[in-house]
Amino acid sequence: MIAYRRQRDVEQSRFVDRFGAAATQLGATDVAVRIAGVYAMAGVADESDGLRRQQCIDVLCGYLRLPYSPELGRNHQTKNICKHRDPEQFGSENEQHFEYRQNDHEVRATIFRVIAD
DSSP states (O other), X not given: OHHHHHHHHHHHHHHHHHHHHHHHHHTOSSHHHHHHHHHHHHHXXXXXXXXXXXXXHXXXXXXXXXXXXXXXXXXXXXXXXXXXXXXXXXXXXXXXXXXXXXXXXXXXXXXXXXXXX
């Protein structure tokens, strides 16, 4: 019984480590690291079962639910800055910064392929 519990704890620890590493890669700014994170998460899911496997799929689907602009997600643009003059306040300027993930389209396409496979 003790050996069984130790084995279960080792497996749980291994899952948590691999799951955390893959999730960290998915949050990276570099597109190659994010794609590697997709494959790492798929590997964790393939080696897991039940709720653990579903957690991996939920993370990948969560990535797909993040805001995405198809026309900007296909290129290398990372930031769009819009400056607006405020007509009510003389000389006043407002800035809005919109940040994008580079080549996010490729990451999303990879997620779709991995889930379909």
